[in-house]
Structure formats: C-alpha cells, structure tokens
C-alpha cells in the first residue's frame with residue numbers, strides 16, 4: 008500500500024471519556040478493511056477507513072451473536088451512510104452512529120476517532 | 124355469475140369424467156376456463172392411485188423427479204372449482220338408458236354428460252411366458268416403481284419394441300445400471316417416426332451409448348427359470364438372449380372396453396368412434412377424448428397434443444360453443460440420453476411430387492431431412508442427432524420459409540448458417556404444439572398481460588408446459604418481445620451496479636479492468652460512483668477479477684492490494700469464521716485420498732493447537748477453533764508437510780469426491796480416484812460465482828454421489844459420462860447428463876468449457892443447478908455452447924481455463940512466506956499477542972467446543988432480529 012509520506016507517522020486515536028487513546032499508525036488501516044483494538048477497560052473497538060480517507064470506530068462486538076468480529080466485516084455505502092456488514096449474519100451497522108441499518112432497535116457504541 | 128344463482132333451486136346438471144390422465148385433467152381445466160364448473164356438478168372417476176400426472180415426462184422419474192414433481196393436479200384447483208375427484212375408484216359399468224356410471228366402490232353417479240378419457244393400455248404380444256415374474260410394461264408411475272424395485276437384483280434388461288417409448292424404456296434400464304437390449308421387429312428403430320437414413324444414424328448413436336440393438340427380429344418366447352422368473356428370451360432368428368427383466372413396449376391400444384360393454388361403437392382396430400365435436404357417434408350424451416378415442420378423421424392419436432385439442436373441443440361443445448377436432452399433426456421430439464430425434468409434418472414425404480433435402484453425417488450421428496413441396500412449402504421433416512431447429516421448423520411447416528431449405532439443415536460452420544430466429548415466424552405459427560399456442564398468443568402474453576418472464580408466460584398461455592420442446596423458442600420470443608416493448612427490468616447486481624454479473628464479467632474481460640473502484644466509478648450506478656460499494660458487489664467483483672486474473676493481468680493472489688478489501692472475511696483470513704469468532708482450517712485432500720503420514724501430521728497439529736477435529740461430508744478433515752493469530756503457525760506446519768489450502772472458505776472449487784473405483788472395487792470400470800485427484804488439482808483455486816463441487820464414481824453404482832454435484836463424472840465401460848447442474852443442500856437437484864463415453868481428454872476439455880461458461884454467465888451466489896434452470900434454453904443451450912460450440916467461444920473458454928491452471932499458486936504457501944501478508948493475522952492491532960478473551964472453549968466428548976455462555980453475556984437476545 009502506498010501512502011503520501013507526510014501521513015505515515017500519523018497515529019489513529021479514539022476518544023475515551025476525555026482522553027484520546029492512541030491505537031495504531033494510520034498506515035495500518037487499509038481502505039475498506041477494519042482492524043480490532045483492545046481498549047484499556049477490556050472492551051474492543053473496530054476501526055475502519057473508507058476510500059476517501061474517512062475514519063470510523065464502533066464497538067467490535069456483534070450484538071446479534073456476541074462474537075467480537077465486526078472489524079472483520081465488509082464495508083460499503085448505503086444511501087450515503089458508511090456501514091460495515093457483520094461477517095457472521097450480515098446485519099449492517101452505520102459506522103458514524105453505530106445504528107443497525109437492518110434493525111432500528113439495535114445499536115452499538117460509536118467512538119470519535121481522529122488521526123493526529 | 125347470474126346463471127349460478129338462478130340454478131340454485133334446481134339440481135345442477137352433472138358431468139362425469141371417467142379417467143383422470145393428462146387429457147382428462149386438461150378437460151377439467153377447459154371446463155373451468157369456460158365457467159362450466161360453476162354451472163355443473165363435475166365428478167371424476169380416477170383409476171390410478173394418484174390424480175393426473177405428466178406421463179410424457181414419466182422417464183424423468185429415473186433422473187430424480189419424484190411422483191409429486193410429476194403431478195399435474197393442483198389440489199387448490201380441484202377444490203376451488205368444487206370438482207368431486209375419486210382417486211383409485213375406476214368406472215366399472217355404464218348404464219346409458221338410466222344414464223348412470225357405477226364405480227368399483229359401488230358408487231353410482233347419474234350423469235347428464237359422460238366424458239370418457241380412459242387412455243390406452245400397453246399392448247403385450249401373446250408370446251409364451253409374457254406373464255412371468257420379471258415382465259413389465261411402461262405406462263404408469265406404478266410400472267416404474269415396480270421396474271426400479273426388480274432392477275435392484277437384475278444385471279440385464281431387454282425391451283421389446285424399438286419405438287419412441289421402447290427407446291425411453293431402454294434408456295431408463297441403462298440408467299438403472301443394467302446392460303440394456305432393444306428388440307425391434309421392424310428393420311429400424313423408431314419405424315413410425317424416422318425413415319431408413321434416420322434409423323441408421325439413430326442406430327449408430329444408440330449403440331454408441333452401449334445399448335444393444337437387435338432389429339428385424341421378433342420375440343418368440345420368454346424363457347423362465349425353475350422359480351418362474353425371466354431368464355431370457357427366444358428370438359425369431361433362432362437365437363436366445365439372456366436377460367433378467369423384460370419390458371414390453373410394443374405399442375398401445377385404446378382402452379375402450381367400458382365403451383364396448385355399454386354398446387358404444389368402436390373402430391375395427393379399437394377406439395371409441397366420435398364425431399368432430401368428440402361426441403360418440405352412438406350417444407349424444409357421451410363424449411370420448413384422448414388416446415381412447417377414434418377421431419372423426421379415422422385415427423387414434425397416441426400423442427398428448429391432439430388429446431388436449433380434443434379436450435378443448437369437448438368442453439367447448441358442452442358449453443354450446445362451436446369447435447371441431449378435424450385431425451392433428453404427429454410431430455414429436457424425443458430426447459433419449461442426449462440424442463435428439465424429431466419428426467414433424469409429412470415426415471415420410473407422402474405428398475405428391477414432394478422433394479427431399481437431406482444432410483447426413485453418419486460419423487457424427489447426424490441425419491436431417493426436410494420434405495419440400497413443389498412451390499417451396501416446407502411440408503415436414505426428420506431430424507436425428509441435432510434437433511436444434513425443431514421448434515422453428517415445425518412452426519414454419521405449411522409455409523415457405525424465408526431462407527433456403529439447405530441452409531436449414533446444414534450444420535453451423537458448413538456453408539451459410541441458417542439465421543432463422545423466431546423473429547421470422549408469422550404470428551399464427553404454432554410455437555407450442557402440445558397446447559396449440561401461436562406466436563401471436565405468446566406475444567400477447569407479454570404485451571397485454573404484462574408477463575415478463577418465461578415462467579409467467581408459461582402460466583398464462585400454457586405454452587411450454589407439455590413436452591417442453593418449445594421452451595427454447597419461447598424464451599427467445601419472450602426476450603425479443605420485452606426488448607421490443609422497451610420494458611426495463613432492473614437486472615442490476617445491487618444498489619451500486621445497474622448491470623448484471625455477466626455484463627460486468629464481459630466489461631472486466633474486455634477492458635482488462637483490474638480494480639474494483641475503477642469499475643464502480645466507471646460502470647456503477649450514478650449515485651454509487653465514488654462511494655465504497657457494498658457487501659454484495661465487492662465479493663462478486665472480487666471473484667470476477669480473481670477468476671480472470673491471469674487473462675487480464677491482475678494479481679492472482681486474492682489478498683493483494685485492493686483485492687484484500689473485497690473479500691468476505693473467510694477469504695480475507697483464508698479460513699472459515701465460526702460462531703465465536705474463531706476459525707476452521709481445512710487442508711486440501713484431493714479425491715479424499717490421504718497417506719498415513721499426512722493423517723498423522725494433521726493429528727499432531729490438531730493436538731498441538733488444541734483443535735476440534737471432524738471428518739467432513741466432503742471427504743476431508745476440518746480442524747476447528749483456531750484463533751486468528753494461530754492461523755499462520757498452523758499453516759506453516761501444514762504447508763511444510765505438503766498440504767495446501769482446501770479453499771473451504773472460497774466461492775471456488777471445494778472437493779472432488781471419489782469412490783474407491785476400479786483399483787480395489789470389484790465393480791469398478793475406471794480409475795475414479797485418479798480422475799478425481801486430477802480434476803481437483805486442475806480446478807483448485809478457481810474462483811466462481813458460487814462454490815463448485817464435484818465427484819467421480821467408478822461405475823454406475825455411483826458411490827461418490829456424482830449426480831448431486833455441480834459437475835459429476837461416472838465411469839462407463841468406454842470412458843466417462845459427465846453430469847452437470849447437480850446440487851445437494853437446501854434444494855437438491857439431480858445433475859443432467861451432458862455427454863457420454865468421453866475419453867480422459869474429452870472429459871477435461873468439456874469440464875473446462877462448462878465451468879468457464881458458468882463463471883462467465885452466472886449471477887452472484889448462483890450455483891450451477893439454479894443457473895442451468897434459469898438461463899434461456901437451459902441444458903440444451905449449454906450443450907450447444909460447450910459441446911457444439913454454437914457461440915464460437917470454446918477456444919476462448921479453454922484458453923481462460925488453461926491460464927488459470929498455469930497461474931495457480933497455493934494461497935497459504937504464499938501467505939506464510941510473506942511477512943507483510945502475515946501482518947493481518949493478529950487479534951488486536953495494538954496488542955497482537957493478546958488472544959480475544961471472547962474466544963473460549965469448554966470440553967465435550969474428549970475434545971472441546973465454543974463456550975457459548977461466554978458469548979451470551981451482555982448479548983442482546985436474537986429473537987426479532989432481522990437477518991438478510
């Protein structure tokens with residue numbers, strides 16, 4: 008993967024309470040693919056990057072099955088909203104809000120995320 | 124309807140139908156169409172233990188259609204029209220004075236109108252021994268069940284009669300694994316339909332399939348053993364034929380006994396005499412239709428199409444409408460084990476002054492003859508070996524075709540191929556002769572009744588629901604009509620692409636597009652361009668690019684660059700995701716053959732990593748419970764021991780199962796294990812619209828279950844038979860025979876073409892079974908393309924497969940040797956060594972299983988959740 012040199016040393020950070028928690032280098036995120044991160048309290052986050060460079064993070068746990076796998080789903084755009092489809096039973100989750108697009112009553116935590 | 128109301132106070136007139144066969148059922152439908160079921164009481168006496176079924180397709184029982192599939196009677200139809208149907212209760216006597224029918228159960232029904240549709244019975248020549256155990260006829264589902272049962276203990280079967288039905292019966296016996304003989308008194312097969320030349324071509328092809336044909340000899344006696352069961356037959360030339368089973372198929376005779384007993388006139392050679400309205404000549408209250416009737420033109424018709432016309436005529440007459448049955452065409456098309464035989468119109472050239480145009484190629488088993496009138500009118504013809512043009516030619520019969528007759532019989536490639544599409548047909552041409560449906564009616568179904576698919580048109584017009592030989596032309600007409608009327612059907616792949624997978628495949632191939640984003644931005648829907656696509660089109664396009672990789676210059680490794688972002692999680696981690704987030708590992712075990720050393724390696728790896736092991740349904744071994752970060756070390760050891768990816772995760776070739784075959788098995792006739800290994804190694808790694816499965820059996824006993832596979836191979840004494848389009852799973856389908864007695868090289872070449880054609884034209888996640896049923900023309904079309912190269916693309920298909928085979932590399936070997944690729948196999952990007960705490964296991968039966976309670980903690984219950 009090629010990245011512009013000036014972006015290579017950027018770190019991805021998640022907002023936890025009032026802290027920006029550093030997760031990994033921006034270059035570890037491939038457009039359209041996710042990674043999982045272990046948070047200090049033992050929870051897990053799934054981080055994504057879209058083709059335009061937008062960054063997203065939601066809880067990694069699939070609420071329908073209990074397994075921590077959302078970071079391994081396929082991403083896409085649905086009516087302008089970026090989403091990830093769970094690799095287990097394929098429900099889609101909005102990456103900006105954590106809302107399940109296939110079942111409005113379900114939602115996972117969404118994190119603020121930035122590269123700095 | 125107001126008439127119904129006014130009839131309410133007096134008893135409704137009664138129509139009694141005797142015989143619920145194909146024609147009887149058509150008659151009931153005709154009554155309903157004319158509203159007669161509302162104004163009449165309708166009683167049906169049905170002799171067989173089941174309501175009407177498709178006798179024409181009877182033989183398809185042996186290729187997997189169940190009696191239920193064959194049924195032509197929708198219980199909802201019977202109920203909705205208030206029809207009283209008595210199954211298993213034949214009519215025994217008719218009292219025409221009192222106008223009553225008495226059934227076997229003692230039921231007496233009074234009628235105003237009686238309709239006899241009792242069909243025919245198979246004629247059994249009065250030879251000694253004809254009633255011995257092991258002698259059968261071929262007419263009903265019960266006959267087939269009995270033959271199937273008896274064949275279990277038989278090795279050889281003989282069919283008496285080499286007509287259309289005899290050949291079907293012989294094909295069925297062969298399909299049951301028996302050595303099959305046909306004994307025909309006439310000097311050629313199918314004497315009624317084909318002439319000498321056609322008979323010769325047919326003979327060569329039928330013998331080439333391994334059936335033994337004895338023409339010009341009669342059956343003199345059925346020889347039986349001490350237990351009274353058949354052991355052979357004596358023939359008129361003095362020879363004796365050893366056989367365990369005999370099927371009589373020496374013609375049929377009208378079932379007119381009931382009519383005779385009540386004094387109705389019958390013909391000299393049988394058949395209930397009727398007039399042009401199908402009313403018996405003796406009694407205006409009684410009609411006769413179908414095979415039991417002697418029509419006004421002096422003939423008894425043994426085909427279903429004329430019977431249907433008679434059914435319509437009788438119903439119209441009862442409704443006081445005008446209708447007449449004055450005679451019908453005897454066109455037939457038969458497909459026996461893949462050989463086409465068709466005759467239509469004046470096939471034997473009986474008209475005065477008519478001329479023949481004949482093309483014959485006995486090497487290829489082809490014979491085509493057209494009978495042409497002085498003025499160029501097409502009068503009829505015979506086609507053997509290739510009846511492709513049957514539908515169109517039959518429809519042109521009686522008119523002067525717009526192209527020269529020679530060009531209609533010459534094979535494609537020899538001289539000018541005939542461009543005689545259905546577009547050239549006049550509107551009144553009969554496209555479906557079973558149901559007498561014209562081209563105009565079919566067009567009307569599309570333009571006026573807004574049918575947009577072949578199944579809808581079938582339902583609306585009945586066209587194509589008889590013998591099925593017109594379905595191809597039907598499909599072409601429907602498409603042409605839809606296109607002409609500018610109907611837009613959104614056949615798009617998903618919300619991102621307005622094109623079908625097939626179109627995208629062609630674009631990727633032609634423009635050598637190797638990037639998903641490029642394809643989306645140039646060929647996606649306006650609103651999706653520049654976006655991130657979706658979970659439907661990404662893997663679909665990923666699969667297209669992967670199957671074409673060598674040809675378009677893309678990387679063959681599915682996880683290179685952007686390709687990595689297109690793969691489902693299974694492909695992304697080259698393993699199958701399990702419910703708790705762990706993975707399973709399936710190394711390839713080609714043909715299911717594995718040496719003890721390798722078995723030990725698998726055992727050791729599973730033990731060392733604490734994996735659950737299970738023998739799969741695909742003849743290999745699955746190791747479950749690997750955490751994502753363990754996959755590289757597991758595979759490093761597997762690769763080291765000579766294993767490679769089994770692609771259990773991919774939409775690609777899974778397994779080629781094998782039976783033990785000739786090497787060990789006493790029945791085997793070919794080396795099925797070697798062939799299975801060869802095929803598995805050839806097609807491994809081939810990305811396709813859905814998974815591909817295969818199997819090779821060493822003889823007709825079929826221990827490898829090849830007929831349930833996408834492509835299945837069964838050994839014959841002379842080579843291999845290739846079956847395609849089989850499926851297990853949710854909607855099982857028996858595979859269809861594509862070609863027979865192939866050499867090793869022919870087999871491989873045909874599979875190459877078949878798979879590449881499927882990959883090119885199927886929808887995403889469409890297995891070969893559904894694909895074969897969906898694509899216009901079905902199996903016939905696929906055979907035309909891959910066997911006869913009708914599209915001229917076979918060279919290209921073969922070249923694409925050759926490129927795949929040459930370019931194959933094991934995905935896991937590449938991965939374990941590339942640190943960059945290994946980087947993705949971590950539990951957490953910020954804590955690569957820490958295992959996912961949600962992946963836990965508990966013991967069970969000496970192994971372990973996922974700790975489900977661990978997953979359930981804090982989980983939202985699944986009830987009410989939607990799964991797309």
Ligand code: SRM
Pocket residue numbers: 699700701707708709737738739740741742743744745771777778814816831849850851852853854890
């Ligand atoms: C492991 C195995 C069951 C077993 O323990 O025996 C299995 C396991 C799965 N099957 Fe299967 N199938 C297995 C043999 C079969 C067979 C039998 C056979 O191949 O002879 C069939 C019926 C034959 C057929 O495919 O026509 C079969 C019909 C299916 C289907 C239904 C396909 C269909 O067309 O209806 C699915 C669902 C799908 O593919 O969409 C499926 C899907 C699956 C998946 C991939 C479901 C999933 O996505 O997780 C399972 C993955 C298991 C894993 O993680 O490894 N599996 N599956 C078998 C692996 C065989 C192998 O060595 O590769």
Ligand SMILES: Cc1cc2nc3c(=O)[nH]c(=O)nc-3n(C[C@H](O)[C@H](O)[C@H](O)COP(=O)(O)OP(=O)(O)OC[C@H]3O[C@@H](n4cnc5c(N)ncnc54)[C@H](O)[C@@H]3O)c2cc1C
Pocket residue numbers: 141142143144145146147168169170171178179180181182212213214215240241242243261262263288291378381412413414415424425426427428430455456457590
């Ligand atoms: C294997 C096979 C393949 C064929 N292939 C073709 C083909 O490709 N094309 C084609 O056009 N035709 C084909 N035919 C012929 C076709 O099946 C017949 O023309 C058609 O079934 C005739 O319909 P029918 O209703 O007149 O008779 P049948 O379908 O025979 O129905 C008559 C019914 O009446 C019942 N019956 C008889 N007596 C009584 C009674 N006293 N009381 C109550 N019920 C009674 C019988 O049990 C039977 O169920 C084939 C036939 C067979 C056996």
Ligand code: SF4
Pocket residue numbers: 782783784785788789790791792795820821822823824825826827
């Ligand atoms: S299919 Fe035939 S050769 Fe193969 S194991 Fe079964 S009986 Fe033997």
Ligand code: FES
Pocket residue numbers: 554555556557558586587588589590591592593594
């Ligand atoms: S011609 Fe037989 S179904 Fe149409």
